[in-house]
Amino acid sequence: MNDQSDIERPTTVDLAAAFEESGVRDILQELDETMIGLAPVKQRIRETAALLLVDRARQQMGLSSETPTLHMSFTGNPGTGKTTVALKMASLLHRLGYVRKGHLVTVTRDDLVGQYIGHTAPKTKEVLKKAMGGVLFIDEAYYLYRPENERDYGQEAIEILLQVMENNRDDLVVIMAGYADRMDRFFNANPGFRSRMAHHIEFPDYTDEELDQIAGVMLNGLGYRFDQGGEKAMEEYIRLRRVQPHFANARSVRNALDRARLRQANRLFNEAKGPLDARALSTISEPDIRASRVFQGGLDVDRKPATGAA
Amino acid sequence: MRLTQGQFSFLPDFSDDDIRIQAQYAIDNGWAVSVEYTDDPHPRNTYWEMWGHPMFDNPDAAAVVFEVNECRKEHGGEYIRVIAFDASPGWESIRMSFIVNRPKDEPGFRVVRQEVDGRAIRYTIESYAVREPEGQRYA
Structure with a gap:
């Protein structure tokens, strides 16, 4: 849109400097740190970022004008x-x-x-x-x-x-x-x-190990932690959940954790006699996960249709 | 005769980029920008026809330019203006208003003299354009 014909064009370009300057590095780093797995996606985004950076440099040097x-x-x-x-x-x-x-x-x-x-x-x-x-x-x-x-x-x-x-x-x-x-x-x-x-x-779908890691990160973000039994149960849960219908990768994990928090709260409420410390309030342990329907072989929404009924 | 109403009307006509920059200024100030058109350019005609709703939550002015161009397709032979409304308490009024499109031929205004109460004269102005019925002005 701008008429740039009279603007002085650079004759050389320092891609590394442009990379630093644009703040793209922060985004890519953030992507690497906050997203687990997804290696091919990260690779593609890195390539896309490089392409766009080069394209912008080309534009600045007047080699191309098309967006x-x-x-x-x-x-x-x-x-x-x-x-x-x-x-x-x-x-x-x-x-x-x-x-x-x-x-x-x-x-x-x-x-x-x-x-x-x-x-x-x-x-x-x-x-x-x-x-x-x-x-x-x-x-x-x-x-x-x-x-x-x-x-x-x-x-x-x-x-x-x-x-x-x-x-x-x-x-x-x-x-x-x-x-x-x-x-x-x-x-x-x-x-x-x-x-x-x-x-x-x-x-791509997440691997089981990646989902374990995601579960840990999500729980951390909520200010909770697994105890040893809880962590093992969660790993088992992920492997079982994967083969059941409506598996939605990280979203299933998030939902499982939400329900586990619900059960944990319930458990504390029913069992606790005396005062609870911060540790007890923020620990998800084995029974919170084990109570899930996933361990009984499936979700209620996928009940087999009643036999004989039309 | 070139109609001079609102802001920037003594400047050359705005390009789309100029419109975008001005509209972005309004948006950045939190004002709702909208597009209006009319074929009755009398200075006291404050209520122009609205072209769509005011754009309350568009963060970027490209949408305003888009709507101006849509409006030009339909009403290219009439006056189109962009206004910016400030809804903050204590103000609640138009902050900006500028014409972005005008007819090819602007016939201007004539003075109308009305004789009242003996030989007294009342003066007013009337656009030559409004002597035609609505829809036929500015051909």
């Missing part, structure tokens, strides 16, 4: 850290100067698609306007497209989205997230999206 396409898709199972990484990505892009504000607007189908004719366009535009200068994160983006209903308004939202993604590339970055297989189907049905997405990042 690179920054729209991304994050695919992976639930609870693999897509939203958290999107937040980091927003501040990364902000530090690099590719978005002006660096805020993250998280939306799902409900926020974009209206309920009646003529409702969708203003709704979608409103959301897009809010996201301008930042990053728009569309969770479970494939719900936008419902091929089984030809009168579905999702198509309208998709068209507006595509148009803005193309015309306002300077103003906002769109990140779409969802399960890998359904995202693939979504992109196949809407080839416009695939070609407008420059970066496809896959989020």
